Amino acid sequence: MLNSFEQFRDKVKVSGEKKRVLLWNADDLGWLKVLARYQSDGMVETTLIGDESRITAIADENGIDLRAFKLQGIASQDQAMEIISKNLAENTSDILIRGTIGIKDSLKALFAKKVGFRIGKAVVSAVSCHYVKDIDRILLLSDPVVNPAPDLGRKINLVNSASNFAHKLGDDLPKVAMLAAVEVVYPVMPHTVEAAAIAKMSDRGQIKGCLVDGPLSMDVAVIESAARGKGVTGEVAGKANVLIAPNIETAYGMLKAFSRFVGAPSGCLVIGGKIPYCMTSRADSDETKENSLLMAMI
């Protein structure tokens, strides 16, 4: 399995494929900088959607050469949506990136049926990716952005989506931990019951392409000595590389704890739509933006 964002980049470079990228509301300096670099390395072909004069002003002020970019000026968000849905319908884009459009507005607009981002009833979810130095591995985490309170069915979707992403990183059988506050089943904690149900489904081969265990607390999930210390056996405990959080608040808190306080190189991607959608926050570093782009390119 690829084990760092550097390895993501190497793999993307070696493939030599040029990805067609749409930057939505492109008056976003961080993304313009990242994309200009990838553009000149021949790794992407970018279309900028947004307020033309603002985009050119930002590029001019910061010495970014826009000649290699395609620029599509818009006067309203409706026009932006027209461009995005046209690209989706004609298969002329590979990756969509969120620029300065608000998270709430962007998801609402994108999920509208006529836009063609959703494929039938397929579940759209977010997966974030963190390289954690202490344990020298990449952790995938779902869902910090899209699904507020996943029920049992939705959690199974999250397991499958995150596992599929792990497959793309070269791990054929990711180890998935259903996170909880404890590693035992307590009826008063419904998440532990759901976690156990999903683990059982995995044991019986009802969920394929990964090994799932749960409920597992955070330390028992990722730290081998903690798993041993608490006597939790199995192939996942201590070795998990995919973490499914019980709810969005937990996942979002973890995402920010990893990226801001632990300082783990991080990225975040919305998957399950027609094309991957990079949904970083405006406050994220250029590095996080680049990492998210690499996740999308893989």
Next chain:
Amino acid sequence: MAGEIHSGEEIISAAQKLSSQYKVKHVAVAAASDVAVLEAVSNAVNKGICTSSLFGHEDKIKQMADEHNIDLKGIEIKRYDDPAEAAYNAVRMADGGDADVIMKGLVSTSGLLKTVLSRDFNLRGKNTLSHTAVLDIPGYHKMLGITDGGMVVKPDFETKLQLIENSSLIFNALGFEKPKVALSGAIDYVDDNFPSTLLNQKIMDYYKAGKIRGCEIYGPLTFDAATDTKIAQMRGIDNPVAGDADIFVVDSIEECNITSKVMILFIKAIFAGVIVGARVPVSLVSRTDSAQNRMASLSIACLVAHYLQKSGGE
């Protein structure tokens, strides 16, 4: 106590100072035959943070202390071979006023807390019992209390108000007059699809109506907006709590427990945990806590005990 406490080290030194200035706090340990607990108590007693009585199986306690080189000098052992009986008598000592802190040993948390709340004693407070972890996170400019990752599974409106009150009390004990409380969300605005934001809106309405005093509250706030002024500003949030939170009141036991563990495991955030809501604080440490974290937990319980006695006496 003058000034606010801003680090894990300061919690420990403040508890030491307090013990030298006032009557030293006494810790009653319920079923003490637990190595992690014995070590924590022995260290804290040696540092002058507290004195202690160990309720439990005397032979086992002595044998453990011998095996692990734990110094029990000056610590009283009260012989009760049955753990439940040991816990009952430790709680009784606190009820009688001869102990200021109850510490959990080799009994279940729920069993011990049931004893604390038992009608046999007069230790119940008006609030539910809740756990607050106070974290000293490298990279954050102050300490952050986070609640509840140990007891309350999914707070409703009433319970959340009590979590706010209980955790504020801990920060009062740490010298903060009006702690800044952030109500957690996965987003920084109220949205029908995010049930926790609706609950937080109700609490904000209640707060704005002047019904919660003694702290400043704002929410929903994401973890990053609660702890980083720049991010809060970038998202157009103009509130003194944003970016400068003392306390993060979360929406589920999972959110609190898992988010704090990320920081405890991977950046060695110092952690001090305590249960409040009863007339005396309850301290629990675990085998997996570092020696420093166990000391900080006992220290914070002593600070809370001191504060409760001081404010109760006024």
